[in-house]
Amino acid sequence: MNIFKRALINIGANKGKTLLLFVIFFTSMFAITMNNIVNETYDKLLEEAFPDGDVPLYVQPNFSMSVLGGAKGGWEEQKTITKEMYDEMANLDTVSRVEKSMNTYVNNVDFEMVEGAYDSSIAIQFADDQKSFELSEGVTYDFDPTTYATSERPIVLNDELLELNNLSVGDKITFDFSSSTYNSDGQMMSIDELKAVEYTIVGSYHFEPTPEMIAQEQKWAEEYNQEPDLSFAYYKMSAYMPIKNADELIQIIDENGGDSTQTVYTNYTIYVTELSQISKFKEEAKKIAGFELDIDVNYWLQSDTDFSALESILQARYTIERVFVLLIVVVGIMLVIIAIILIRGRRKEIGILIALGERRKNVYFQMVFEQILIMLVATFTAFPTATIALRRIANTYASVDLPLVISPLFISLLAGLAIVLVSTLIPAIYTMRVNPKKILL
Numbered sequence: 001m002n003i004f005k006r007a008l009i010n011i012g013a014n015k016g017k018t019l020l021l022f023v024i025f026f027t028s029m030f031a032i033t034m035n036n037i038v039n040e041t042y043d044k045l046l047e048e049a050f051p052d053g054d055v056p057l058y059v060q061p062n063f064s065m066s067v068l069g070g071a072k073g074g075w076e077e078q079k080t081i082t083k084e085m086y087d088e089m090a091n092l093d094t095v096s097r098v099e100k101s102m103n104t105y106v107n108n109v110d111f112e113m114v115e116g117a118y119d120s121s122i123a124i125q126f127a128d129d130q131k132s133f134e135l136s137e138g139v140t141y142d143f144d145p146t147t148y149a150t151s152e153r154p155i156v157l158n159d160e161l162l163e164l165n166n167l168s169v170g171d172k173i174t175f176d177f178s179s180s181t182y183n184s185d186g187q188m189m190s191i192d193e194l195k196a197v198e199y200t201i202v203g204s205y206h207f208e209p210t211p212e213m214i215a216q217e218q219k220w221a222e223e224y225n226q227e228p229d230l231s232f233a234y235y236k237m238s239a240y241m242p243i244k245n246a247d248e249l250i251q252i253i254d255e256n257g258g259d260s261t262q263t264v265y266t267n268y269t270i271y272v273t274e275l276s277q278i279s280k281f282k283e284e285a286k287k288i289a290g291f292e293l294d295i296d297v298n299y300w301l302q303s304d305t306d307f308s309a310l311e312s313i314l315q316a317r318y319t320i321e322r323v324f325v326l327l328i329v330v331v332g333i334m335l336v337i338i339a340i341i342l343i344r345g346r347r348k349e350i351g352i353l354i355a356l357g358e359r360r361k362n363v364y365f366q367m368v369f370e371q372i373l374i375m376l377v378a379t380f381t382a383f384p385t386a387t388i389a390l391r392r393i394a395n396t397y398a399s400v401d402l403p404l405v406i407s408p409l410f411i412s413l414l415a416g417l418a419i420v421l422v423s424t425l426i427p428a429i430y431t432m433r434v435n436p437k438k439i440l441l
Helices: 003-013 015-049 063-069 083-090 130-134 145-150 159-164 211-223 243-255 275-289 308-345 347-355 360-397 407-423 425-433 436-440
Strands: 055-061 095-106 122-126 139-143 154-158 172-175 197-207 238-241 265-272 293-297
Touching: 003 015, 003 360, 015 275, 015 308, 015 360, 015 407, 055 275, 083 095, 083 265, 083 275, 095 243, 122 243, 139 145, 145 154, 145 197, 154 159, 159 197, 238 243, 265 275, 275 293, 347 360, 360 407
Parallel strands: 122 238, 154 197
Antiparallel strands: 055 265, 055 293, 095 122, 095 265, 139 197, 154 238, 172 197
8 A cells, every 4th residue: 555545544544633733734824824925915015116126225223133142241232333334335236326314303492382392392304305305294395495405504494383483584593402412421512612503594394294194193092092192293393404504513513522423313215226136235234234134115215105005014014923933933843742742642553564564764754745735735725714814804904905916825835845844853763763573562
């Protein structure tokens, strides 16, 4: 009797054990399928969002890896990406361009605050071009770009803030940046040159929260059991300046022994030529930095695109990934334990087969084939179940119609085969070493 026929007979004869293995395989295949579908859908939505390439990425140190890597020295050894590292990344073949955004705060401004503001500090965004301004959701601007670019120290403020403080275009205002300046030890510094920095108001901006912003604020408030803050004061207590103003502040701080990185914060956005280059860029960037990096698509920079579906899929991916690894480990351990139990229950069967002259490898392949059959049934059951469940959840809770993707099925089959081979290693070792005489005597 060949091994395939024996395997089929054995599956039918041991319904309880077969059902147990099926449940375990189904659980693992269900999780693997959902993970694969979400990742495949995420990739497809990204392709639709960036058909022409030029894909923006945020590149930051991987927080968990940084903390683990600096366990001996504590928090001080947490990794940072320097300007020199970003400059080196900008020269990679996979990179089309690099953009930087800069921001800072100035505290204790002598301003009448807008309704809902916690204090009189002003959040300052440094940006040179109109495109950067337009990325701010709910904001419209009224200023001359040429004046903004050529004035010595220009500033753009919120129209409501200007009205409250009886200010208008052409007026001068003074900021005391020394109250927001620190050294490398995090101690506040007093630098005379920063105590009375004068700026000229060259324009204004108007903020009106979008329905999406209001809905998101209400959602967050509900999640944290708080009253929603619909004043959106932060967006009104802000100012815009060109990057040359930031460069001036950095120069003054550094020349006076301060740490400008503690005062002016710089964020870099790296654009890769196309989506297919992201994996290659990740490898190259890690070599440049010398430590683990957190790199993903900064899709919100594509401001003219509706990313509701992409954001929902991204949140689902994060949720699934958090439990995915743990689930696979648990399933793997369970399969190994069950494999040991099954072997003990089949010692006599194995001994008889070997005593009758059956090759040891054939006995092992029979066990593998049994699990492969169960895995195939579990996979072809789990795939449509996971697909239907995920599509229904996405449609009900995120109003997203997920595209139907088939390729994750093949990935799930490969993953299932890998699980089978790993879980049958113990049966393989036992089969190769078993002495049939000891079992049958």
